[in-house]
Amino acid sequence: MEKVEQGEQNSDSGSKKLARQLDFTDAFRGSMNVSSPECQDSQKLLESKSLSQLHLQLQSRLHPQSQMKPQSHSQPQLQLQLQQPHSPAQLHLQLKLQPMPPQLPRPQLGPMVQRSHPVHKLPTPPMQVAKQESPRSRARANSEAKDGTPKKQKQCNCKSSRCLKLYCECFAAGIYCESCNCINCQNNVENEAARQEAVGATLERNPNAFRPKIASSSRESRDRMEDAAEAQVVGKHSKGCHCKKSGCLKKYSNVAISGAIGSSGYGTPLVSKKRKRKEYFFGIAAKDQSNQKITPCQQDNHPKASVTSSLSSIPVSCTMNAAISGSSKLKYRSPLADILQLQDVKDLCSLLVILSEEATKTLAEKGGKMDGHTERGNVETFVGLSTQERKESRKGHDSQNTTPDGSFGRNQVDRVGSNDSGSDGVDMDNGRPISPGTLALMCDEQDFMAAGSPERVVSHGENINQKSLDGHGFTELFAEQERLVLTRLWDFLNRLITCGSIRETMPSPLAENDTGSEQKPSENGNGIIKSGSEMGSHKEAYGNGIINSPVPEASPGATAVTSCNEDLSLKVGLPNGNGEIKSHIDREWKLDRK
DNA sequence: GAGTTTGAAACT
DNA sequence: CAGTTTCAAACTC
Secondary structure: HHHHHHHHHOOOHHHHHHOEOOOOHHHHHHOOOOOOOHHHHOOOOOHHHHHHHHHHHHHHHOOOOOOOOOOOOOOOEEEEEEEEEOOOHHOOOEEEEEEEEOOOOOOOOOOOOOOOOOOOOOOOOOHHHOOOOOHHHHHHHHOOOOOOOOOOOOOOOOOOOOOOOOHHHHHHHHHHHOOOOOOOOOOOHHHHHHHHHHHHHHHOOOOOOOOEOOHHHHHHHOOOHHHHHOOOOOOOOOOOOOOOOOOOOHHHHHHHHHHHHOOOOOOOOOHHHHHHHHHHHHHHHHHHHHHHOOOOOHHHHHOOHHHHHHHHHHHHHHHHHHHHHHHHHHOOOOOOOOOOOOOHHHHHHHHHHHHHHHHHHHHHHOOOOOOHHHHHHHHHHHHHHHHHHHHHHHHHHHHHHHOOOOOOHHHHHHHHHOOOOOOOEEEOOOEEEOOOOHHHHHHHHHHHHHHHOOHHHHHHHHOOOOHHHOHHHHHHHHHHHHHEEEEEHHHHHHHHHHHHHHHOOOOOOHHHHHOOOOOHHHOOOOOOOOOOOOOOOHHHHHOOOOOOOOOOOOOOOOOOOOHHHHHOOOOOOHHHHHHHHHHHHHHHHOOOOO
């Protein structure tokens, strides 16, 4: 049988010279109905498990009536369906769990026509039709990095595994061995039958064996866009490593990443060891500094990571990578790297502060205890205060951005450190230092607690009758605050998910130029992400300015993402139609953004 | 380049 | 399922 097939395969000798890669994609095809590969499960959703979990929690809290099915299946597939409703208010997110269809090895592999390493097939939207990859492009993809530098092709050195075990880097990556140093290699066209058998056995042991351990969503979707590919590399360990001694800083645990997102696990071409050491140095240094370096397993190994730290990790990682990128190509970028910036998170926090104030006011209004004039002044006091705080924080943000090593500005850290929270930059739970990003958010959190607390309301305005603050009053106020804050946060996450998904399905050429123009929007000197249209017409619409279009004006992909934001911008306004406050806030935002 | 270390995969 | 072995890459010298 093997020989029979071998004869057939030999007839294909013309193409076997190519760096052909095996196609396990059928095993996964149809397993998902998502617009983004990383939406396949909660871990990969938006590259932030905590974020997605938070979102789910928020959803369940805000909409307890919605049926969130428990994950009963052993391999549930979290499906994210983003619907484009007719009404902005209908922006709706559906998270469905569906059993994963059986994953069977492909019975017969034809010529390599698709991305080799496990590809999570999308339901092929018009723009995402699985493009048949030409051998030429395949070869180019293998031989060149995105920056045009030669990319060393995978060369295993297997001796005993015949290159038919996952030990083999090539096999694990789904490519035939070519120019490898392996012995008794059977990972080739000539031994297709044996290879298929091995594939089947491997898949039998682990249906996800050929699925990338590191989620490489962007890359895959972009690979299907062929030359639009090789953009930003996004990775997240899908099942977590078990590193013990290497501190997750070595590449041992990243071996299989090669097949997932590139030759080095960070989607980088092979670089000299000296250079790699340099990367590690920076990585370790950064980690020591902030304990925030995103190593895949760290995320997985610390499921308790708070939402705060999760959110904060995004901009931090960007900043850090920016610092690193100067001397190396080590990159670990979130798909939201261009969308969600530290300042956005801070803005969100500020907005939530305002919302809490609004809740206070609303409740007071309800009780008819507030004098209208005084009330407005009170609110404005708070808004102004928040704005001031925003400005302060922006100051810190700017300095942070101008810090040569990409670390946070000292004043910001100092500011947090000077707080009497007792944190002193150390997570009291585990004694580990808290990252500057987390500290920054904690700072905002403290601001929030201070600004939104009834005590503060009393101390500033003394407008709320003491009666409303005792017992039931407190509860009601907190409930209202929570409702508003969670609602807005939920909306924010919805938009974030949508934008992330759109970015996934419509990769912006901006990413293609990432290497060349590594500078991210947040590093444009003012720390503010600005779209080509400068947000002017949209920012006010959605009030919080959280998600700004990352796409430069000239970018052809701007339409997609910008329209995403534009669309989203229409969907969220300040709740309860409090136009007075809203307009004021909007003014503040507008001024602040300038 | 040889030897060691490491962690994933495979096996029991 | 836990423990052990095998394996090959990463790393050190």
